[in-house]
Amino acid sequence: MGNGLLSRIGIPRLIISLFLAFLVASAFSYGLPMGQIFSAMLTRFGMNALLVLAMIPTIQAGAGPNFGLPFGIICGLIGATLAIELDLRDFTALFFAVGVSIPLGAIAGWLYGLLLNRVKGQEMTVGTYMGFSIVSLMCIFWLMAPYKSPEMVWPYGGDGLRVTVVLDGRMEQLLDRLWSFTVGGVRIPTGLLVVTVLCCVLLWIFMKTRTGLAMSIVGSNPRFAEASGLNVNKYRMIASIISCAMSATGIVIYSQSYGFIQLYQAPLYMALYSVSAILIGGASLQRATITQALIGTFLFNALLVIALPVANVAMDSDISEIMRVIISNGIILYALTRQEVGGDAR
Amino acid sequence: MRNIGKEYYGNRVLKGITFTLGEGEVLSLVGENGAGKSTLMNILFGMPVIHATGGFDGEVYLDGEKSIIKSPEEAMKLGIGMVHQEFMLLPGFSITENIKLNRETTKDNLFSKFFGKSLKWLDMPAMKRDARESMDAIGLAIDEMLPVKGLPVGHMQFVEIARELDKKNIRLLVLDEPTAVLTETDAEKLLEAMNILTKKGISILFISHRLDEVMKASDKIVVLRDGEQIAETTPSETTIERIAELMVGRKIESGEMHGRPVSSINEDPILEVKDFHVSMPGESVKGVTLEVKRGEILGIGGLAGQGKIGIANGIMGLFPSWGDVLKNGEPIRLNDARFALENGMAFVSEDRRGTGLLLDDSIEFNIVATATQVQGKFMTQEKIRILDSQGMAAHARQMIKELDIRCTGPSQLTRRLSGGNQQKVCIARAITLAPNLLFVSEPTRGIDIGAKKLILDHLVKLNREQGLTIIMTSSELAELRSICDRIAIVYQGKLEGILLPTDSDRDFGLMMAGEYHKRHEKEAV
Numbered sequence: 001m002g003n004g005l006l007s008r009i010g011i012p013r014l015i016i017s018l019f020l021a022f023l024v025a026s027a028f029s030y031g032l033p034m035g036q037i038f039s040a041m042l043t044r045f046g047m048n049a050l051l052v053l054a055m056i057p058t059i060q061a062g063a064g065p066n067f068g069l070p071f072g073i074i075c076g077l078i079g080a081t082l083a084i085e086l087d088l089r090d091f092t093a094l095f096f097a098v099g100v101s102i103p104l105g106a107i108a109g110w111l112y113g114l115l116l117n118r119v120k121g122q123e124m125t126v127g128t129y130m131g132f133s134i135v136s137l138m139c140i141f142w143l144m145a146p147y148k149s150p151e152m153v154w155p156y157g158g159d160g161l162r163v164t165v166v167l168d169g170r171m172e173q174l175l176d177r178l179w180s181f182t183v184g185g186v187r188i189p190t191g192l193l194v195v196t197v198l199c200c201v202l203l204w205i206f207m208k209t210r211t212g213l214a215m216s217i218v219g220s221n222p223r224f225a226e227a228s229g230l231n232v233n234k235y236r237m238i239a240s241i242i243s244c245a246m247s248a249t250g251i252v253i254y255s256q257s258y259g260f261i262q263l264y265q266a267p268l269y270m271a272l273y274s275v276s277a278i279l280i281g282g283a284s285l286q287r288a289t290i291t292q293a294l295i296g297t298f299l300f301n302a303l304l305v306i307a308l309p310v311a312n313v314a315m316d317s318d319i320s321e322i323m324r325v326i327i328s329n330g331i332i333l334y335a336l337t338r339q340e341v342g343g344d345a346r
Numbered sequence: 347m348r349n350i351g352k353e354y355y356g357n358r359v360l361k362g363i364t365f366t367l368g369e370g371e372v373l374s375l376v377g378e379n380g381a382g383k384s385t386l387m388n389i390l391f392g393m394p395v396i397h398a399t400g401g402f403d404g405e406v407y408l409d410g411e412k413s414i415i416k417s418p419e420e421a422m423k424l425g426i427g428m429v430h431q432e433f434m435l436l437p438g439f440s441i442t443e444n445i446k447l448n449r450e451t452t453k454d455n456l457f458s459k460f461f462g463k464s465l466k467w468l469d470m471p472a473m474k475r476d477a478r479e480s481m482d483a484i485g486l487a488i489d490e491m492l493p494v495k496g497l498p499v500g501h502m503q504f505v506e507i508a509r510e511l512d513k514k515n516i517r518l519l520v521l522d523e524p525t526a527v528l529t530e531t532d533a534e535k536l537l538e539a540m541n542i543l544t545k546k547g548i549s550i551l552f553i554s555h556r557l558d559e560v561m562k563a564s565d566k567i568v569v570l571r572d573g574e575q576i577a578e579t580t581p582s583e584t585t586i587e588r589i590a591e592l593m594v595g596r597k598i599e600s601g602e603m604h605g606r607p608v609s610s611i612n613e614d615p616i617l618e619v620k621d622f623h624v625s626m627p628g629e630s631v632k633g634v635t636l637e638v639k640r641g642e643i644l645g646i647g648g649l650a651g652q653g654k655i656g657i658a659n660g661i662m663g664l665f666p667s668w669g670d671v672l673k674n675g676e677p678i679r680l681n682d683a684r685f686a687l688e689n690g691m692a693f694v695s696e697d698r699r700g701t702g703l704l705l706d707d708s709i710e711f712n713i714v715a716t717a718t719q720v721q722g723k724f725m726t727q728e729k730i731r732i733l734d735s736q737g738m739a740a741h742a743r744q745m746i747k748e749l750d751i752r753c754t755g756p757s758q759l760t761r762r763l764s765g766g767n768q769q770k771v772c773i774a775r776a777i778t779l780a781p782n783l784l785f786v787s788e789p790t791r792g793i794d795i796g797a798k799k800l801i802l803d804h805l806v807k808l809n810r811e812q813g814l815t816i817i818m819t820s821s822e823l824a825e826l827r828s829i830c831d832r833i834a835i836v837y838q839g840k841l842e843g844i845l846l847p848t849d850s851d852r853d854f855g856l857m858m859a860g861e862y863h864k865r866h867e868k869e870a871v
Contacts, residue, residue, distance in 0.1 A: 205730060205732055208732035209731065209732050209733075210722065213733060217704060217715055221700075221703070223697075223700055224701055224702070224703065224715075227664055227693065227716075228719050229683040229684030229688075229719065230719060286706065287706055
């Protein structure tokens with residue numbers, strides 16, 4: 001059943017995997033430091049995994065990929081900056097940031113859910129523009145908010161937060177370093193990966209509970225759900241809340257690994273990267289699984305990590321950002337044009 | 347039309363239909379839903395659906411000449427006009443504009459001389475004159491410049507007819523159930539208008555379910571049943587009873603009827619429905635009063651659009667409803683699907699793919715989905731209760747065996763199943779809820795004979811072995827008569843009467859056409 005296998009893997013995944021294999025092979029032949037590259041791949045995978053997993057609840061509940069991700073992300077950024085403002089360090093800072101992010105994210109998700117339930121069928125477009133608007137609105141917040149910590153405010157004037165806040169000595173690479181070890185030149189960010197696995201298990205369990213099942217029934221066929229006595233809007237709302245809370249936590253984990261908190265315009269396109277990652281993984285706009293999210297996160301990020309050094313050697317120029325834009329937008333375009341009605345959802 | 351035959355995907359829907367229609371005559375086509383009337387008209391009008399599915403057999407002669415009609419445009423050129431069941435009017439445009447649509451009278455202006463015909467101005471006075479003329483011909487005395495939006499349905503129907511009349515070469519007019527949406531006075535006006543038309547030499551092909559109109563208006567009556575021409579007769583030679591009998595008559599052997607004598611059925615009602623209304627588009631229920639006895643199989647029959655489908659949908663809370671419904675003597679909260687399900691009622695929807703299935707989920711999940719939500723079944727018993735996949739698969743395998751669902755296994759997506767097997771999944775889902783009252787709507791629509799028989803037999807088995815009360819709604823009278831104990835016939839949103847499966851074809855035919863009571867009232871006088 002070669003044909004069956006091909007359709008199960010899917011042509012886009014096949015092309016991307018082959019391209020990735022080609023890049024890895026070229027990296028070898030150029031004699032690039034493979035240990036570093038593989039370490040970076042694992043780290044970036046762990047950094048982004050939760051942000052991509054956050055897509056699953058909304059997709060399963062029929063609201064499509066969460067293009068309003070920046071809303072949740074901003075809540076996570078508030079949590080992280082508050083931790084620094086209070087001069088917290090290490091795990092205290094991390095737990096505080098996550099602890100603040102989750103309820104804030106849930107509130108954001110509730111507001112976003114109110115919006116989503118009014119614009120059924122238009123969630124993606126509305127979500128994207130809502131995300132853009134929130135990011136712009138928050139630019140004012142970052143400038144006006146009464147933060148005082150000298151690590152974060154502009155060194156001159158003393159008002160407003162900087163574009164990037166350095167986490168050095170606060171919670172930089174906290175999870176990455178936890179229990180990490182090196183095998184054959186590849187540093188394994190054990191803590192980060194353990195947290196990722198934990199999140200997957202929690203999400204998996206949640207999706208199998210009655211509420212989780214109800215959510216996926218609502219997404220699969222709202223009329224069936226109504227006939228089964230389910231309140232469609234309620235479960236879409238739950239999905240939105242969970243998704244935003246996950247993305248708020250996700251950005252804290254992302255920032256600690258990255259070593260910087262990026263404010264202002266940085267969250268603008270984050271939703272697009274997460275959406276394209278999960279779609280690369282083989283999810284459709286209606287159905288997504290955890291495996292698809294993980295595969296997609298790995299392929300998408302591995303490609304970005306390795307494309308930069310290879311392209312630098314091969315072309316003497318930095319095309320990695322261009323590649324990233326081409327891949328992420330291309331894959332979203334591909335997913336949007338796939339036939340939705342009557343087509344095969346897998 | 348001679349010897350017309352048509353196959354859809356190997357399903358023969360028309361067999362050897364032959365009739366002739368003289369100039370200025372009215373020929374009525376009568377038959378149940380699915381008897382082939384619409385297909386026949388589509389052939390006559392050259393609808394693309396006919397040619398897309400492999401054309402038809404036989405020949406059509408117009409004025410003695412063999413005509414091959416390949417498209418609606420050709421049909422119009424040949425002088426055939428059709429008034430559809432659903433209105434094809436532009437609501438925001440005036441009556442005149444609707445009547446003259448795409449055949450506007452135009453006059454030249456400066457631009458059109460240079461840039462061609464499409465820039466000509468409309469000659470509004472001339473158009474109004476034409477529209478007025480056609481409207482007068484059928485006695486429609488309203489302002490020709492009124493917008494169509496907001497007109498009463500009766501007037502819209504007349505505008506449609508006026509539009510056909512305005513085509514000057516019109517010779518044959520097809521009216522597809524024109525009176526279905528009209529009130530009785532409007533319907534009478536329409537019949538008068540038909541009379542005026544025939545005097546002008548226009549022939550009319552009339553399709554209607556209202557048998558009294560058919561008797562009044564036609565010169566000839568052709569009865570179709572299951573794609574066959576059962577009889578051709580004239581109103582003077584026949585009676586409404588006779589036509590009703592011809593329409594319904596099916597060879598059902600008494601051995602195929604499983605219904606039990608009324609005396610053996612429990613008198614105790616499980617469900618009482620009083621003055622029940624459901625607002626379901628196209629199938630609204632307007633005050634049904636009905637009693638369902640414990641342990642019986644009750645059939646609900648009637649023609650499409652009369653409201654039979656609405657009853658089950660209303661009770662199950664899928665469409666807004668009001669009225670009194672008592673189950674076991676206790677009132678049921680209406681418009682609350684959860685409440686209905688928790689009360690031991692289950693529903694197999696007539697809209698299999700739309701409401702009945704999660705097409706992109708597995709068979710096993712489809713079967714247990716409602717039960718997990720309503721009853722918390724198939725969940726593990728630990729502190730955090732998650733889906734018990736083993737229990738689910740085991741139950742699904744048992745259902746697959748019991749209902750003979752043809753599939754590759756419990757994890758196959760329901761989208762990939764045939765209609766019959768999808769329907770079996772829907773039934774399995776309903777049974778999984780262990781209901782004491784089961785609503786089944788159109789269980790055999792669009793599925794093959796083998797699956798049909800299995801489903802019907804299984805319903806009877808459930809009823810006999812577990813004492814499950816079943817309310818089956820179906821358009822197929824033969825199927826109702828084969829398994830039901832009693833059959834309620836719904837006409838215009840109300841209960842017309844309750845019959846036994848052994849009652850005569852004549853009574854069924856009359857009830858479905860809403861003529862039963864009128865007849866009996868007359869007899870009483």
